[in-house]
Amino acid sequence: xxxxxxxQHKAFRQEIRDFIATNLPDDMRQRLRAGGFASKxxxxxxxxxxxxxxxxxxAWPKAFGGAGWDAAEQQIFxxxxxxxxxxxxxxxxxxxLGPVLVHFGSDAQREYFLPKLLNADIQVCxxxxxxxxxxxLASLKTRAERTADGYLVNGQKIWTSQAHYSDWIFCLxxxxxxxxxxxxxxxxxxxxxxxxxxxxxxxxxxxxxxxxNEVFFDNVLVPAANLxxxxxxxxxxxxxxxxxxxAYIAGIGRSKExxxxxxxxxxxxxxxxxxxxxxxxxxxxxxxxxxxxHALEVTQFRMHGGDADMNLSPMLKARGSEIFxxxxxxxxxxxxxxxxxxxxxxxxxxxLYSRAVSIFGxxxxxxxxxxxxxxxxxx
Numbered sequence: 494x495x496x497x498x499x500x501q502h503k504a505f506r507q508e509i510r511d512f513i514a515t516n517l518p519d520d521m522r523q524r525l526r527a528g529g530f531a532s533k534x535x536x537x538x539x540x541x542x543x544x545x546x547x548x549x550x551x552a553w554p555k556a557f558g559g560a561g562w563d564a565a566e567q568q569i570f571x572x573x574x575x576x577x578x579x580x581x582x583x584x585x586x587x588x589x590l591g592p593v594l595v596h597f598g599s600d601a602q603r604e605y606f607l608p609k610l611l612n613a614d615i616q617v618c619x620x621x622x623x624x625x626x627x628x629x630l631a632s633l634k635t636r637a638e639r640t641a642d643g644y645l646v647n648g649q650k651i652w653t654s655q656a657h658y659s660d661w662i663f664c665l666x667x668x669x670x671x672x673x674x675x676x677x678x679x680x681x682x683x684x685x686x687x688x689x690x691x692x693x694x695x696x697x698x699x700x701x702x703x704x705x706n707e708v709f710f711d712n713v714l715v716p717a718a719n720l721x722x723x724x725x726x727x728x729x730x731x732x733x734x735x736x737x738x739x740a741y742i743a744g745i746g747r748s749k750e751x752x753x754x755x756x757x758x759x760x761x762x763x764x765x766x767x768x769x770x771x772x773x774x775x776x777x778x779x780x781x782x783x784x785x786x787h788a789l790e791v792t793q794f795r796m797h798g799g800d801a802d803m804n805l806s807p808m809l810k811a812r813g814s815e816i817f818x819x820x821x822x823x824x825x826x827x828x829x830x831x832x833x834x835x836x837x838x839x840x841x842x843x844x845l846y847s848r849a850v851s852i853f854g855x856x857x858x859x860x861x862x863x864x865x866x867x868x869x870x871x872x
């Protein structure tokens with residue numbers, strides 16, 4: 494795909510920019526600019542404003558309430574949201590569960606969930622990882638046994654982001670323990686978090702935030718209508734979902750915003766009279782990161798535009814994680830002890846958060862293993 498945007502794309506970018514300038518609350522912008530994170534209220538407010546404009550789900554087909562944008566338009570939108578900065582569309586609602594329901598859900602599931610996901614009338618979270626089943630996800634042990642009315646679910650999920658304020662959780666569960674391959678006995682179900690038998694416990698992460706949780710299922714009854722697609726086909730749906738998640742986690746727009754922040758910081762240091770020889774190594778590192786980021790963007794365009802002959806989601810996720818960690822490292826390094834001040838301490842928290850991006854959504858090591866098999870045929 495040609496990275497030289499057309500005049501139409503440039504006009505589209507300006508339309509996005511104008512909308513954000515008019516509709517993004519200034520206090521939200523300032524908190525995110527300082528390295529903070531969007532709250533539940535922030536996410537709901539912004540998702541509803543996007544949805545009212547018809548932009549709540551950039552990649553969904555228009556027939557299901559999405560914007561139906563092409564790859565270039567989606568990238569422009571992501572860039573402008575990140576550089577504002579504004580929250581992206583709700584990742585669990587819009588980037589993960591929504592596409593699964595569009596492609597594999599029943600008519601009843603689409604009719605009930607899609608409008609609510611689009612307008613943030615409900616929030617969902619992801620129940621995949623378990624103790625001992627993170628990178629080796631197919632070894633998960635949470636059971637869903639058939640009953641006359643549906644499924645009886647028992648087990649535990651961990652590292653579940655936003656479970657403490659979500660309404661629903663989409664889960665991978667084992668429905669056929671005797672399957673020849675572990676992947677063959679897994680199903681994808683939707684569970685109401687208000688169901689009796691569910692306990693949510695907080696996990697405080699290294700950056701001091703409560704975003705992560707443990708979720709326990711003790712004889713939780715789930716209606717059969719909440720099974721997505723076919724029983725024991727959940728692994729296929731999870732791979733589809735993770736492809737969307739990993740492309741998102743490449744975080745090109747997010748890294749562009751951090752590069753711009755680093756360049757502003759460099760300019761401030763220069764204006765303060767710091768010696769050129771002191772700033773030169775930082776300038777070189779920023780330029781190298783920008784080069785890597787540009788290459789990643791080209792690759793993402795190729796994949797989303799249909800030019801690539803392979804699914805490069807694992808590579809996008811791995812390289813995107815490395816680039817984001819590199820630029821947050823540069824920002825903290827250039828800031829020195831200033832990063833520890835009360836008014837700039839979010840820089841340190843942002844740095845600590847960035848250490849996790851090469852783990853969640855599939856670790857970098859796992860992504861490289863996937864690439865070695867699917868791309869290099871190293872079996």
